[in-house]
């Protein structure tokens with residue numbers, strides 16, 4: 001199987017090969033601002049190790065680290081009134097980057113149900 005991480009844009013960010021505004025990180029995960037923010041706060045949290053999506057059996061410990069880092073980012077960015085964490089998975093959900101990522105969105109009211 002081809003090494004998907006070689007050409008993966010989020011792996012390149014994790015390796016420091018392309019720039020990103022990193023806001024938090026730990027051993028397993030890294031958080032950086034989305035290039036095209038959909039809310040006043042829009043941060044992406046990714047596992048350092050490539051996994052294409054939630055449907056590709058991510059390591060449960062790593063997945064936990066991703067979610068806990070999402071909560072840390074929300075606290076750091078002062079989202080005391082709440083925030084949304086979204087993991088788009090597959091074409092129906094509009095996943096465009098095939099490296100698992102959690103969106104942390106906040107700083108405005110979030111509509112429910114989402115579009």
Ligand code: 5GP
Nearest residue numbers: 009020032033034035036088094095096097
């Ligand atoms: P998806 O639609 O796959 O859930 O979300 C992918 C997200 O990645 C989008 O919100 C898009 O704006 C963001 N994105 C795509 N390319 C880059 C990039 O090179 N740098 C950063 N920081 N965000 C990116």
Ligand code: ZN
Nearest residue numbers: 008011050099
């Ligand atoms: Zn990747």
